[in-house]
Amino acid sequence: MTENKNQPIITVKDLSIFYKTFRAVKNVDLEIFENKITAIIGPSGCGKSTVLRSFNRMNDFIPGASIQGNILFHDKNIYDEDVDPVQVRRMIGMVFQKPNPFPKSIYENIAWGAKMNGFSGNMDDLVEKTLQDAALWDEVKDELNKNALSLSGGQQQRLCIARALAVKPEIILMDEPCSALDPIATLKIEDLMRELSHNYSIIIVTHNMQQAARASDMTAFFTMDEDRAGVMVEYGLTTQIFTNPKNKQTEDYITGRFG
Amino acid sequence: MNKNNSIFESRAQGNLKKRHRVSKIWRSSFFLSTTIGIFSLVILLFSIINQAFGYVIVENNVDPASLSSMPLQSLEREELISILQENVSKNRFKTIQRDNPVEELKRSELVGLVTSEIIKPTTLKSYFLIPSLTNKAEIIRTQQDEFPNAVVQFRSWISPSFLTDPLSTNPDTTGIRTALLGSLWIIVVTVIIAFPIGIGAAIYLEEYSSNNWLSRIIKTNIDNLAGIPSIVYGLLGLAIFVRGLNLITSGAFIGIDQSNGRTILSAALTMSLLILPLIIINAQEAIRAVPSSLRQASYGLGATRLQTIWYHVLPAAMPGILTGTILAVSRAIGETAPLILVGASSFINKDPSGLFSNFTVLPIQIYNWTTRPQAEFRNVAAASILVLLIVLLTLNTAAILLRNHFSKNKAA
Amino acid sequence: MQIAQNPLVNKLRKKPRIGENLIQAVLLICGIISVLTTIGIVFELGKESLLFFTMPGVTLKGFLTGTSWQPAIGEFGILPLLTSTLITTFFAMLIALPLGLGAAIFLSEYASPKARKTLKPALEVLAGIPTVVYGYFALTVMTPFLRLLFGSDTVQIYNMLSAGLVMGIMILPLVSSMSEDALHAVPRSLREAAFGLGATRFETAVKVVVPAALSGIIAAFIIGISRAVGETMIVAIAAGSGSAFTFNPLNAAETMTGYIARISGGDVAYDTPEYNSIFAIGMFLFLITLALNLVSRRIAARFREVYE
Ligand SMILES: Nc1ncnc2c1ncn2[C@@H]1O[C@H](COP(=O)(O)OP(=O)(O)OP(=O)(O)O)[C@@H](O)[C@H]1O
Ligand SMILES: [Mg+2]
Numbered sequence: 001m002t003e004n005k006n007q008p009i010i011t012v013k014d015l016s017i018f019y020k021t022f023r024a025v026k027n028v029d030l031e032i033f034e035n036k037i038t039a040i041i042g043p044s045g046c047g048k049s050t051v052l053r054s055f056n057r058m059n060d061f062i063p064g065a066s067i068q069g070n071i072l073f074h075d076k077n078i079y080d081e082d083v084d085p086v087q088v089r090r091m092i093g094m095v096f097q098k099p100n101p102f103p104k105s106i107y108e109n110i111a112w113g114a115k116m117n118g119f120s121g122n123m124d125d126l127v128e129k130t131l132q133d134a135a136l137w138d139e140v141k142d143e144l145n146k147n148a149l150s151l152s153g154g155q156q157q158r159l160c161i162a163r164a165l166a167v168k169p170e171i172i173l174m175d176e177p178c179s180a181l182d183p184i185a186t187l188k189i190e191d192l193m194r195e196l197s198h199n200y201s202i203i204i205v206t207h208n209m210q211q212a213a214r215a216s217d218m219t220a221f222f223t224m225d226e227d228r229a230g231v232m233v234e235y236g237l238t239t240q241i242f243t244n245p246k247n248k249q250t251e252d253y254i255t256g257r258f259g
Numbered sequence: 260m261n262k263n264n265s266i267f268e269s270r271a272q273g274n275l276k277k278r279h280r281v282s283k284i285w286r287s288s289f290f291l292s293t294t295i296g297i298f299s300l301v302i303l304l305f306s307i308i309n310q311a312f313g314y315v316i317v318e319n320n321v322d323p324a325s326l327s328s329m330p331l332q333s334l335e336r337e338e339l340i341s342i343l344q345e346n347v348s349k350n351r352f353k354t355i356q357r358d359n360p361v362e363e364l365k366r367s368e369l370v371g372l373v374t375s376e377i378i379k380p381t382t383l384k385s386y387f388l389i390p391s392l393t394n395k396a397e398i399i400r401t402q403q404d405e406f407p408n409a410v411v412q413f414r415s416w417i418s419p420s421f422l423t424d425p426l427s428t429n430p431d432t433t434g435i436r437t438a439l440l441g442s443l444w445i446i447v448v449t450v451i452i453a454f455p456i457g458i459g460a461a462i463y464l465e466e467y468s469s470n471n472w473l474s475r476i477i478k479t480n481i482d483n484l485a486g487i488p489s490i491v492y493g494l495l496g497l498a499i500f501v502r503g504l505n506l507i508t509s510g511a512f513i514g515i516d517q518s519n520g521r522t523i524l525s526a527a528l529t530m531s532l533l534i535l536p537l538i539i540i541n542a543q544e545a546i547r548a549v550p551s552s553l554r555q556a557s558y559g560l561g562a563t564r565l566q567t568i569w570y571h572v573l574p575a576a577m578p579g580i581l582t583g584t585i586l587a588v589s590r591a592i593g594e595t596a597p598l599i600l601v602g603a604s605s606f607i608n609k610d611p612s613g614l615f616s617n618f619t620v621l622p623i624q625i626y627n628w629t630t631r632p633q634a635e636f637r638n639v640a641a642a643s644i645l646v647l648l649i650v651l652l653t654l655n656t657a658a659i660l661l662r663n664h665f666s667k668n669k670a671a
Numbered sequence: 672m673q674i675a676q677n678p679l680v681n682k683l684r685k686k687p688r689i690g691e692n693l694i695q696a697v698l699l700i701c702g703i704i705s706v707l708t709t710i711g712i713v714f715e716l717g718k719e720s721l722l723f724f725t726m727p728g729v730t731l732k733g734f735l736t737g738t739s740w741q742p743a744i745g746e747f748g749i750l751p752l753l754t755s756t757l758i759t760t761f762f763a764m765l766i767a768l769p770l771g772l773g774a775a776i777f778l779s780e781y782a783s784p785k786a787r788k789t790l791k792p793a794l795e796v797l798a799g800i801p802t803v804v805y806g807y808f809a810l811t812v813m814t815p816f817l818r819l820l821f822g823s824d825t826v827q828i829y830n831m832l833s834a835g836l837v838m839g840i841m842i843l844p845l846v847s848s849m850s851e852d853a854l855h856a857v858p859r860s861l862r863e864a865a866f867g868l869g870a871t872r873f874e875t876a877v878k879v880v881v882p883a884a885l886s887g888i889i890a891a892f893i894i895g896i897s898r899a900v901g902e903t904m905i906v907a908i909a910a911g912s913g914s915a916f917t918f919n920p921l922n923a924a925e926t927m928t929g930y931i932a933r934i935s936g937g938d939v940a941y942d943t944p945e946y947n948s949i950f951a952i953g954m955f956l957f958l959i960t961l962a963l964n965l966v967s968r969r970i971a972a973r974f975r976e977v978y979e
C-alpha cells in the first residue's frame with residue numbers, strides 16, 4: 001500500500017482561484033495520495049474550502065469563480081474542455097460542513113444518488129452495505145423509511161457520508177464535517193474515516209488541530225498572504241508537520257501562537 | 260441658576276405633556292387610517308348582503324294555487340309534467356322537450372320549469388334586507404295599495420337554483436350557471452397554459468442564468484409587465500388572439516363553424532399572459548427560498564442540473580409555487596376588463612362546451628347587471644358578487660392552509 | 672507514467688446530454704414568452720395607433736390638445752378623457768395616500784404583534800376583492816351617499832368623485848403594504864437612537880423613521896397612482912359613459928379606460944376609427960403606467976441600496 005505514495009491520485013499544479021477579480025488562493029502545488037487521509041488546515045478565510053471545492057468543480061456554481069492552473073485527477077486535468085463536471089463529482093464525492101440530507105426517507109437518501117448514476121443491482125443490499133460502511137446501520141436499520149431530518153446531527157452527517165459512498169466515488173472531500181457535531185459524534189466520524197481510508201482517498205478540511213493530528217496521514221497548512229490570497233505554506237506527513245514543522249508560521253499555528 | 264433651572268424644567272415638562280398629547284392624537288389618527296380600510300370592507304360586505312336578500316313584491320301570471328291544491332315543491336314528477344303539458348301550448352311544450360327532455364329532469368328542475376313557463380312571476384318591487392327587517396308593515400301596505408294582485412315574499416336572491424339555472428334576461432328567473440362554467444373553463448385552461456410556462460421561466464431565471472444579460476432583460480421585463488393595467492392585456496388579446504389568430508382561436512382550423520375568435524381559448528390565452536408575471540415572480544421567490552445546501556448535496560452526488568431541479572428544488576419549492584399560483588388564479592377569476600375586450604359581453608345562455616365556445620364569466624355578468632337600470636338586476640348582481648367572493652375566499656383560505664401546512668412540516 | 676490510459680479517465684469525458692439541453696432551451700423559451708408579450712403589446716398598440724393617427728383629420732397635436740372626444744363626428748381630442756382620468760386618480764390618491772401611509776405607520780410603529788396579525792390580513796382581504804365589486808360598491812353605496820350628502824341636484828348619478836373615492840379604498844391596501852415594507856426596512860438602531868434622545872413614539876415615527884423610508888414610501892405612492900390611472904371597472908361602472916370635458920368631480924365624465932371598455936364591449940367593427948382609437952388610448956395608457964412603474968422601481972432600488 002505504501003507504494004501508492006508515489007502514485008498521486010490528485011496533482012495540483014500552480015493553482016490559483018479567483019472570485020471575480022479577487023484572488024482567493026494562489027500558486028498551490030499539491031499531491032494527494034491514494035487511500036490516505038489528507039487534512040487541510042489553516043486560519044479562517046485562507047481558502048481551504050475554496051481549494052476543496054475546486055477538486056470536484058463545485059466552484060462552478062459560484063458566479064464569478066474561476067481557476068488558473070491544473071488539477072490532475074489520474075493525470076487528467078479535470079478543468080479540461082472535454083471533461084464533464086458531473087462525472088467529476090460522481091468520482092469525487094463531497095460531504096459538507098452542515099449535514100444536508102434530503103428531506104426524504106433514510107432509504108431514499110442513499111438510493112437516489114445511486115439510481116442517478118445508473119446503479120442497477122439490488123438497492124436494498126446497497127443501502128445496507130453503505131449504511132454499514134458509514135457505521136450507521138445498527139442505529140437505523142429498523143426505520144429506514146423515517147425522514148432523514150429526524151435523525152440527530154451526527155447521524156445525519158454519517159448518512160451524508162453513506163449517501164456519498166453509494167455513488168462509489170474514489171475520493172471523498174469533507175469540509176469541516178464535524179464542526180456541527182458534539183465530541184462523541186466527532187469521534188465516531190473520525191473512526192469512520194479511518195475505516196473508509198482502506199478503500200477511499202479522503203481529503204478533509206478542519207479547524208480542529210487535534211482532529212488533523214489524530215485522523216490524518218498527510219497535512220497541508222494554508223495561510224493568507226499580505227494580499228489576502230491563500231497560500232500553501234507547508235505540506236507533508238502529519239507526524240512531521242505536527243512534531244517537526246519546517247516553517248515558522250506552521251509551528252506558530254499548530255502550537256496556538258497564531259493571531 | 261437654581262431658579263432658572265426649575266423654570267426650564269417646568270417649561271420642558273409642559274412641552275413634554277404637549278408632545279405626548281400630540282403623539283396620542285396622531286396615534287389615534289393612524290389607527291383610524293387602518294380602521295377606515297377595514298370599515299370600508301365591512302360596509303362593502305354589508306351592502307352586498309343587504310342587496311342580496313329582502314322582500315319582493317311579486318305578481319304571478321298564474322296563481323300557483325290554481326294549478327294544484329298542494330305547494331309545487333311537494334308534487335311528484337309526473338304531476339309536475341302533467342301540469343306543464345296542460346298549461347303550455349303544444350308548440351311550446353315541443354320546444355321545451357327538444358331543449359331539455361322533461362322525462363330526464365329532476366323534480367326541482369321541473370318545479371323551476373313550471374314556475375318560469377306557467378306561473379311567470381314578475382318582481383314589481385324589491386326591498387333591501389334592512390328595510391325588509393324593519394319595515395315589513397310599510398311594504399305590505401305598499402303592496403295592498405299599489406299592487407293588489409301581487410304577493411309579498413321574502414327572497415334570497417342567491418339560491419341553489421340561482422347557481423344551477425342558465426342565464427336569462429329576466430332577473431326573476433336568471434341563474435348564473437352559464438357564467439360559472441365560463442369562469443371555470445377559462446381558469447382551467449389558463450392554469451394549464453400559464454402554470455408550466457410560469458414555472459419554466461422561473462426555473463430558467465433562478466437555476467440556469469442567474470445574471471446574464473438575457474435574464475436581466477427578462478427579469479426587468481417581468482417586473483414591468485406586472486404593473487401594466489389589465490385592460491392593456493385585453494387590447495393585446497383582442498388584437499392578437501381574437502383578431503390576428505382568428506383562424507385558430509375560432510376553431511376554424513379544425514373545421515368548427517364559429518364565426519369569431521371571441522372564444523374561451525382567446526380569453527384563456529389573454530388571462531395566461533396577464534397572470535404569467537405573477538406566477539413567475541411567486542415561483543422565483545419560492546425557488547430562491549430553497550436552501551442552497553440541498554442543491555449542493557445533489558450536485559455533490561454527481562447529479563446533473565436538471566436532476567437536481569427536478570428531484571430536489573422543485574419539490575421543495577412546490578408549496579410556495581402552488582400558493583402563488585392560487586393567488587394568481589384568484590386574481591384571474593375576478594378580472595373583468597380584459598375579458599370585456601376579448602368579447603364576453605354579448606348575451607349568452609348556452610353553456611360553454613369547449614375551447615371554441617363563446618362565453619361569459621361571472622364578473623362580466625356582475626358588470627352587466629350592475630349597469631342595468633332595473634333595481635332587480637342590482638339584487639342579482641349582489642347575489643353574484645356573493646358567489647364570487649365565496650369562491651375567492653375559499654381559494655385564499657386554501658392558499659393559506661397550504662402555506663401553513665407545509666411550513667409546519669418543514670419545522671418538524 | 673504511461674500506464675495505458677486509466678479507464679476512469681474515459682469516464683470523465685463529456686457526454687452529450689441532449690435531453691438536458693433541450694429542456695434548458697424550452698425553459699429559456701418560457702422566459703422569453705414574457706418578453707414576447709411586451710413586444711406584442713408595443714407592436715400591436717403601436718400598429719393600431721399608427722393607423723389611428725394616419726386617419727384623415729387626426730393629428731397628434733389635435734389628439735393631445737383637443738377638448739372634445741366625439742369619434743362619431745371625427746373629433747379626437749383626448750383631454751376630456753385624460754382630465755377625467757386625472758380627476759378620478761386625484762381623489763383616489765386623496766384617500767389612498769394619507770390613509771395608506773397612516774395605516775402603514777400604525778402597523779409598523781404602533782401596533783402590537785397581535786393587533787398586526789389581525790389588522791393586516793383584513794387589509795389584504797380588501798386588496799383581493801375584484802374591482803368590478805368595487806364598481807358595484809361605488810354605484811350602489813358611495814354615489815347614493817354622496818347624493819345624500821351634497822344633494823341629488825348637484826351630484827350626478829354617475830360621477831367622478833364616487834369612482835375616485837372608491838378607487839382610493841381599493842388602492843389603500845397596496846399603498847399601506849408597500850409603505851409598511853419600507854418602514855420595516857428601516858433599521859431598529861435608528862429608532863432606538865431616537866428613543867434614546869427622548870423622542871416620543873410619534874416623533875420617532877414621523878421625524879426619523881418616515882424620512883428614512885421616504886423613497887420607499889414615494890415608490891409606493893407612484894405605484895398607487897399607476898394603479899389608479901389604469902383601473903377600469905370602477906370608472907366604467909360609476910364615473911359615467913360618454914366623454915365630457917369638465918373639472919367638476921360631481922359630474923359624469925368617461926375616463927380613458929372607461930372609454931376603451933365601453934367601445935370594446937359593444938362589438939366594435941375592426942378598422943373603424945373607434946376601433947383604432949382604443950388602441951391609441953391604450954398606447955397612451957401603457958406609456959403613462961410604464962413610466963410611473965419605472966420611476967417607482969428606480970426610487971425603490973435606491974431605497975434598497977441604502978438599507979440592504
Ligand atoms: N462565494 C464567494 N464569493 C466571493 N468570495 C468568496 C466566496 N467564498 C469565499 N470567498 C472568499 O474567499 C476567501 C477564502 O474563503 P474560504 O471559504 O475558502 O475560506 P476557508 O479557509 O474555508 O475559511 P473558513 O475556515 O472560515 O471556512 C475568503 O476571503 C472569502 O471571503
Ligand atoms: Mg471553509
